[in-house]
Amino acid sequence: MIPGAFDYHSPRSLDEALSLLQQHAGDAKILAGGQSLIPAMRFRLAMPSILIDINRLDDLRYIEERGDHLAIGAMTLEHSLEDAAVVRSSYPLLHDTAVVIADPLVRNMATVGGNIAHADPANDHPGTMLAYDATVVAKGPKGERTIPIDDFFTGLFENAMGEDEILTEIRIPKPAANSGGAYTKFERKVGDYAISAAAVQLRLDGGTVAAARIGLTNVSAVPMRAKGAEAELVGKSISDAVIEAAGTAAAAECDPSPDLRGGVDYKRDITRVMVKRSIQQAVARAKGGK
Amino acid sequence: MAQLDDRTEHHSELADGVSAQVPTTDEVQIKTPESIGGMGHRKKRKEDPRFLQGKGNYVDDVKLPGMLYMDIVRSPYAHAKINKIDASAALEMDGVLAVITGEDLKAAGDLHWMPTLMSDTQMVLPIDKVVYYAQEVCAVVATSRYIAADAIEQVFVDYEPLDPVVDPFEAMKDEVIVRDDKEQKTNHIWHWEAGDKAATDAVFNDAGTVVKEKFYIPRIHVASIETCGMVANYDKVREHMQIYMTSQAPHAHRTVFALVSGLPEHKIQIISPDIGGGFGGKVPVYPGYVICAVASLVTGKPVKWIEDRSENLQADSFARDYHIEAEMAADKDGKITGLRVKTLSDCGAADAAANPSKFPAGLYSICTGSYDLKAAHVEVDGVYTTKPPGGVAYRCSFRVTEAVHMVERMADIMAHELGEDPADYRLRNFIRPDQFPYTSPTGWEYDSGNYEAALNKAMGMLDYRALRKEQAEKRAKGELMGIGISSFTEVVGAGPSKDYDILGIKMFDSAEIRIHPTGKAMARFGTKSQGQGHETTYAQIVAEELGLPADDIEVEEGDTDTAPYGLGTYASRSTPTAGAAAAMAARKIKAKAKKIAAHLLEVGDDDLEWNVDRFQVKGSPDQAKTIQEIAFAAYTNHPQGMEAGLEAVDYYDPPNLTFPFGSYICVVDIDKGTGEVKVRRFVAIDDCGHIINPLIVEGQIHGGLTMGLAPSLYEEIVYDEHGQNLTGTLADYLLPTAVESPKWELGKTITPSPHHPIGAKGVGESPTVGAPPAIANAVVDALWHLGVRNIDIPITPPKVWKALRDAGVTD
Amino acid sequence: MSEHEVTLTINGESVTRSVEARTLLVHFIREDLSLTGTHIGCDTTSCGACTVLVCGKPVKSCTMFAVQADGAEVETIESVAVGGALHPLQEGFWEKHGLQCGYCTPGMIMTAKNFLANNPNPTEDEIRRGISGNLCRCTGYNKIVEAIQYAAEKIQADAGGE
Structure with missing residues (x-):
């Protein structure tokens, strides 16, 4: 399994990367962590003629709270999320997600930006970022722009960025008081993509759900929010029945494909279970639990 | 199957005289000091330093x-x-x-x-x-x-x-002929039977209870990391x-x-x-x-x-792919009396299994297992399909895994059907220790066994009765917990030349030992380790026999220019065959060493006795010659008329196979939401006869158990209707990681093989054979009250989920 | 199609080679540098037999191009024993029988080396998760876990003794 030949560029600055991308528009692919792209190239499912390796752009590796959000540089390693104190303490949904992405070795190469930009519904970050109502920052020849996560995923492996743009940052709003989040993933074995997974971020007002967003993993062609499930929660006093209703709504609105991980009915029902378990955990955390 | 010919008679002169009545113990026997490191020592492996430093040579x-x-x-x-x-x-x-x-x-x-x-x-x-x-x-x-x-x-x-033909039952219709190069335009390759049909039918006619079930043992792949x-x-x-x-x-x-x-x-x-790992592949x-x-x-x-x-x-060659229909009969007292089995063997596009020539379905007729049945009849048909050829090993090549899975599942179904505890039910149906050597209804002569000792030990290790109580309490609360048992009988060490050959080459194996003048030795074998630790264990056998430190013995295999001819390493045959050859060659050397010692000590042969690493004069142990002194003399001062040197070759033709056994108990918890099966505990009692190196045996059992877990819960080679393999990468063919693998709990009993020179039996495949039915039995045990009688392996979450939802159970 | 000069430090030694851009790091290490302790077991970033440390972090060298390692410090299994003395992990694997065929062992040890550096006193569950990117087909992992526990204790004891 040997990749096809290509020309390789290793820009030392974002501007150099953007200029290379513009120069080779349509022929070039960005190499971030490469943990999806390189296997695809080894199978010759991807045969880019030009690779622009942005791993030397260390300026794009950071995790820090800035104003009202957590800013994550696109080239931040997944592994860094696991270790970051701010993620552990204040972004449990993100931490839950980071520790179940692929395996520990892959997480030493894979990047947050790459995981999102790949727009693979099987990846774990899209659902999480949908639940967080994150914002994607993209830079291109015309400058920098922000894209709400709800507008970012436009198709299977397709995103809202132009061919000449590079994803530079992800911004997660700081959770308000009484917020909680959780990611529950059911996988065939460690390192696998999810059979189904649910990312839940919610805010309580007393016993009532004041706000909730739910993202789902690997049960649709395009990374999706479970808006029906959210609707079952918001404004309701939390109870087993409400949680069950949210799970049932998610099962109905997701759109999984049958494969070796299971049939459609199975995946829908697992989605119900994952959504319920994530809600329960998110509620517990919103109430101050771990 | 036991056959004494000239060769085995010759061997029996040299054999230790281990009797058939050796009792079962659980203490490893050690006769040499650690400095010699003979049998029974937990010796660190001699081969490891090169692997640990990246100096292996693959x-x-x-x-x-x-x-x-x-x-x-x-x-x-x-x-x-x-x-x-x-x-x-x-x-x-x-x-x-x-x-x-x-x-x-x-x-x-x-x-x-x-x-x-x-x-x-x-x-x-x-x-x-x-x-x-x-x-x-x-x-x-x-x-x-x-x-x-x-x-x-x-x-x-x-x-x-x-048009492809992917399903073997479709293939039997001969609508699409896979091998049109053949004269006979049919996909049916062979039909094979064992046991007594009439006697079996009679037993079924008299039965008090009959249970029937179908099992599919899926196509799997060894996927050694190399x-x-x-x-x-x-x-x-x-x-x-x-x-x-x-x-x-x-x-x-x-x-x-x-x-x-x-x-x-x-x-x-x-x-x-x-x-880098073989497992039969x-x-x-x-x-x-x-x-x-x-x-x-x-x-x-x-x-x-x-x-x-x-x-x-x-x-590459796959393993398994057996479609089994089994019926088990019990008499009015619930005692198992008969077994009737029909099996379709999907061989793919060529019959490329590695079974001995006379055994197209391998040793599948061992399928009466650990139970004392009156009669059994087994039929297998081989069929071509448009899939890769094979039927070789996945850490058990000769179809023992399939046989054990079927009989252990059937015994469990019968126990549940009769409302009996599966452990108690096994205990009352086992072949008793006093029945060995035991001739099975399909013609096997089991050399030794003590099945109740192993099961009792396993039950004691995890407090079986307390677990049953916990299960009842959990069930009352709607929680799903299961306990599964497998009391398997393995059959390894192929095999006696009368019955066993591959392409006509008899299935002996060989050892050649040369002792150098300074008392260091080179030992070469016809087998080939793929991780089993032969460089250590064979040295320990020679050390045991000759008293040379195991570290002074260089073991070499795998080069056909230098090693004696042998059939190789698979089917847990190395210890039963080449391990025996090592002992026999050493005994030939010892016989000569005795003559040299007598010459050196100026006494008669009969005046000498062996003591760990030396021959000493009976009654005056100060007068002795160590094996090193004898080796030196073999080149410097050997008796007139005797050939110089100290070396021997042995081609060991085993008189019978060996029959390792064990009892495994698996405890599972089932997630009602996802259908996930979690192995909470797994206790494995193995009996492989005398143990050469406990450390290595434990490693073999751990690895074998994980390779038993894998097809039970994770692995399957899946084809679509076009015959395309959907599991062609390790992203979809799911090898367990350290997270999926439970912490195995081991125990042992030791019932030496009566015919093997060092009483050993072979162990590598036992756990892979024994583990799957323990796991499957545990899952079905958790779900039996919901009307579930069988779930085929791999027991994946979707299969369990379906069984749960069909029974109205949800989370 | 582009050729690139790659200079990196391998096991403490600086080397420079010209490679095709598509040369996988694992092939560079095995073929160009003749360090064959690093192995290849799959095509899908699943098995971890090719694990090496790049700038201290364990990565799968089959899923990285050699050009990406330009300027990096790369460590392979050949560097782990220093001056003929086995590393506590190597000792642990030997003592506890943490290897059989030896094929996954180098990758396993490289992963464990970094794991213990970050987590000197791990629980069994943490060890199992820590090595979950490395497949072993022979051992069933029990004795690998014991080997890493042995090494953790040995390293702690050695550090405490100083």
Whole structure:
């Protein structure tokens, strides 16, 4: 399994990367962590003629709270999320997600930006970022722009960025008081993509759900929010029945494909279970639990 | 099956005289001090320092001057006519030296077909049609791995797709003929029976209870972490073929290569260097090996071929793929009396299993297991389908896994059906210790056993009764917990030459020991370790017999130019055969050593007795000669009339197989939401007779248990309706990681084999054989009250989920 | 199609080679540098047999191009024993029988080396998760876990003794 030949560029600055991308528009692919792209190239499912390796752009590796959000540089390693104190303490949904992405070795190469930009519904970050109502920052020849996560995923492996743009940052709003989040993933074995997974971020007002967003993993062609499930929660006093209703709504609105991980009915029902378990955990955390 | 001929009589003179009445113990026997490190010592492995420092030498590490690389074009269809192969573009590429097609092989002397180890035939490269997905179509030879990979993309093959036949029951209808090269236009390959049909029918007619069930034992793949590969190095001047090869059976492979190629056998050297796991997958001769050797013959240069993982999973021999229908009868008291089994064996496109010639279904008729039945009858039919050929091992080649799975599942179903505790039910149906040697209804003579001791020990280790109580409490709360038992009987050590051969070569194995003048030794064997630790265990056997420190014995295997001929390592046969040969060769040396000692001490042979590492004069132990002193004398001061030197060879032909056994108990919890099965505890009591090295035996059992867990819960080779393999990578063929693997809890009983020179039995495959029914029984035990009687392995979450939802259970 | 000069430090030694851009790091290490202790077991970033440390972090060298390691410090199994003395992990694997065929062992040890550096006193569950990117087909992992526990204790004891 040997990749096809290509020309390789290793820009030392974002501007150099953007200029290379513009120069080779349509022929070039960005190499971030490469943990999806390189296997695809080894199978010759991807045969880019030009690779622009942005791993030397260390300026794009950071995790820090800035104003009202957590800013994550696109080239931040997944592994860094696991270790970051701010993620552990204040972004449990993100931490839950980071520790179940692929395996520990892959997480030493894979990047947050790459995981999102790949727009693979099987990846774990899209659902999480949908639940967080994150914002994607993209830079291109015309400058920098922000894209709400709800507008970012436009198709299977397709995103809202132009061919000449590079994803530079992800911004997660700081959770308000009484917020909680959780990611529950059911996988065939460690390192696998999810059979189904649910990312839940919610805010309580007393016993009532004041706000909730739910993202789902690997049960649709395009990374999706479970808006029906959210609707079952918001404004309701939390109870087993409400949680069950949210799970049932998610099962109905997701759109999984049958494969070796299971049939459609199975995946829908697992989605119900994952959504319920994530809600329960998110509620517990919103109430101050771990 | 026991057969005493001249050879075994000769052996019995040297045998230790272990009696059939040796009781079961659980203490490892140690007779030598640690400085000698004979049998029973937890000796660190002698082979480890090289592996720990990256100095192992595997086939892909071999690099020869001027070496070329081969890559293979494979079929995208399971069944298709080949109209044309156009390799012109590939041949024009810089660095491409040759493209080898079936026509080329045909022209080179009909090398486009080869025999399988089951005396069937298999295509090396096709002339007119392909019969499985990922079949080898042609090969490219180039100056680098990368160029070869580019070049296979430039070979254009015009295929005309034919209907595949993926399901063996469909194949039996003969609507699509897989092997139209055969005279008989049928997919049915063979029919095989064991046991007594009339007696079995009679038992069923008298039965109080009969249970029936169908099982599918899926197609699985060993997926050793090292794939298969070869470096072939043909020297045109010397007319000599040197081959480095991932081979579990280098001597047999040399003979096959000689027969296929016409090269004289003494001009072929096969070296099986360090092997990165075998488990049976490196027993067959694959087309890639033959093509690689031809590529070296054609180019006159060394050629390397290393499989990709996808090629390994898609085209190498699979294991299992048995469709079983079983019926078990019990009398009015609930005692098991009979077993009736019909099985369809999906062989793929060639019968390329590695069973002994007389056993097309391997040792499947061991399927009465640990139970004392009145009668049994077993039928198996082999059938071709358009899938890769095989039926070889997955850490158990001879179909014992399938047999044990069926009988242990059936015994459990019967117990549940009768409302009896599955442990108590087994205890009252076991063959009793006083019945050994025991002749089974299908003709096996079990050498030894004590099944109740093993099960009682397992039950004690995890407090079985308390677990049953916990289960009842949990069930009352709607929680799903199951306890599964497997009390298996293994049959290994093939085998006695009367009945066992592969391609006519009898299944003995060999040892050759040479003691050097300074008391250091070289021991060579016909087997080939793939991680089993032969360099340590064989040294320990020789140390036990001769008193030489195990560290002073260099063990070598795998080079056909130097090692004595043997059938190789698979089917847990190394200890029963070559391990026995080690002891027997050592005893020959000891016999000579005694004469030398007598000469040195100036006493008669009969005045001497052996004491750990020396011969001493009876009654005056100060008068002694150590084995080292004797070795030195063998070269410097040997008796007149005696040949100098101290060495011996033994080709051991076992009088019978050995019958390791064990009892496993598995505790599972089931997630009602997802259907996930979590193994909470797994206790394994194994009895492999005398233990050579407990550390290594534990490692073998741990590994075997994980390879039992894997097909129980995770692994299956899946084909779609077109015959395309959907599980051709390790992303979809799910090898357990450290997270999925439970913390195994081991225990042992020791019931020595009465006929084996050191009372050992072989252990590598036992856990892979025994574990799956324990796990399946545990799952069904958790769900029986919901009306679930069987879930076929792998017991994946979707299967359990369906059973739960069908029973109205949800989360 | 581009060729690149790659200079990196391998096991403490600086090397420079010209490679095709597509050369995988694992092939660079095995073929160009003739360090064959690093193995290849799959095509899908699944098995971890090719694990090496790049700038201290364990990565799968089959899923990285050699050009990406330009300027990096790369460590392979060949560097782990210093001056002929086995590393506590190597000792642990030997003492506890943490290897059988030896094929996954180098990758396993490289992963464990970094794991213990970050987590010197791990629980069994943490160890199992820590090595979940490395497949072993022989051992069933029990004795690998014990080997890493042995090494953790040995390293702690050695550090405490200083």
